[in-house]
Amino acid sequence: MLEATSLTRVFGDKRVVDAVSFRVEPGRITGFVGANGAGKTTTMRMLMGVLAPTSGTVSWDGEPITVERRRTFGYMPEERGLYPRMKVGEQLVYFARLHGMSTYDAGKRTASLLEHFGLTDRADDLLDDLSLGNQQRVQIAAALIHRLTALVLDEPFSGLDPLAVDSMTDLLRNEAADLPLLFSSHQLDLVERLCDDLIVLSAGRVVASGAVEELRERGSEQYRVVLDGEDAAWLRDLDGVEVSDVDGSTALLSLTGLPPADLTAAVVAKSRVLEVARVRQPLSEIFREVTS
Numbered sequence: 073m074l075e076a077t078s079l080t081r082v083f084g085d086k087r088v089v090d091a092v093s094f095r096v097e098p099g100r101i102t103g104f105v106g107a108n109g110a111g112k113t114t115t116m117r118m119l120m121g122v123l124a125p126t127s128g129t130v131s132w133d134g135e136p137i138t139v140e141r142r143r144t145f146g147y148m149p150e151e152r153g154l155y156p157r158m159k160v161g162e163q164l165v166y167f168a169r170l171h172g173m174s175t176y177d178a179g180k181r182t183a184s185l186l187e188h189f190g191l192t193d194r195a196d197d198l199l200d201d202l203s204l205g206n207q208q209r210v211q212i213a214a215a216l217i218h219r220l221t222a223l224v225l226d227e228p229f230s231g232l233d234p235l236a237v238d239s240m241t242d243l244l245r246n247e248a249a250d251l252p253l254l255f256s257s258h259q260l261d262l263v264e265r266l267c268d269d270l271i272v273l274s275a276g277r278v279v280a281s282g283a284v285e286e287l288r289e290r291g292s293e294q295y296r297v298v299l300d301g302e303d304a305a306w307l308r309d310l311d312g313v314e315v316s317d318v319d320g321s322t323a324l325l326s327l328t329g330l331p332p333a334d335l336t337a338a339v340v341a342k343s344r345v346l347e348v349a350r351v352r353q354p355l356s357e358i359f360r361e362v363t364s
């Protein structure tokens with residue numbers, strides 16, 4: 073398990089990362105979200121040892137992390153680190169060799185990753201000649217090239233088309249099935265689809281963290297009521313509920329006193345009803361609540 077404890081980084085007089093603590097558990101995909109400038113990249117760089125913390129620690133299985141351990145992490149930095157004028161296949165083999173793989177294994181691994189990303193026929197092209205999305209795929213392949221014990225990926229999905237996102241998602245689920253995997257993203261719909269756990273950073277601090285499901289449960293609970301053609305505005309007069317939105321025969325409300333089990337009966341007593349449903353709070357809503 074990868075763990076940050078009270079990680080802090082000060083630049084000048086600015087506390088960019090402020091006492092950030094979290095765990096990235098093996099076998100769970102952890103999303104790292106926060107507005108621009110919240111401190112995600114800075115935190116990930118400290119996790120990887122690319123940047124020294126002002127204070128705080130990074131540990132692996134309860135022990136201070138070592139250079140050797142970090143070498144076994146797959147890391148995709150924000151500043152992508154590939155060689156633009158080198159052939160795609162050659163550079164993947166090169167990175168694999170840097171990680172100590174034999175020429176044979178490096179070639180095999182490269183071929184398999186290129187195939188997964190649909191890039192087999194681009195192996196002999198220069199990186200620069202690929203579209204940005206394809207360059208991104210090669211970058212991901214580079215992060216996955218060696219035998220991994222953890223993955224730390226900074227914005228791995230940015231610039232990928234939906235198909236590439238899907239194949240990347242599959243690959244991560246396979247490759248990281250037993251590993252701690254942390255990735256940052258601004259695409260909340262994707263984070264919602266992919267993540268087991270979530271860390272929300274705001275102005276350098278963790279403002280929410282935990283299992284995505286639990287965070288949703290903690291959020292304000294809402295219900296959608298759809299009447300059979302009738303205007304739903306009358307629900308505003310119903311005791312024990314607070315209506316936040318009415319659109320024709322549909323109302324969105326939260327319960328301020330009425331027990332959930334009584335909601336349907338209370339509405340049915342006055343109207344014909346098509347639907348009463350609990351609304352799962354989207355991640356974007358949780359994000360807005362904890363960062364505002």
Ligand SMILES: Nc1ncnc2c1ncn2[C@@H]1O[C@H](COP(=O)(O)OP(=O)(O)OP(=O)(O)O)[C@@H](O)[C@H]1O
Pocket residue numbers: 083088106107108109110111112113114115
């Ligand atoms: N080397 C540095 N020197 C001074 N300030 C820095 C340095 N690196 C980062 N910062 C500042 O730290 C803050 C956090 O930046 P960081 O890149 O970690 O945020 P982020 O959450 O990754 O943002 P984004 O989502 O835009 O990538 C920003 O205000 C940034 O300007």
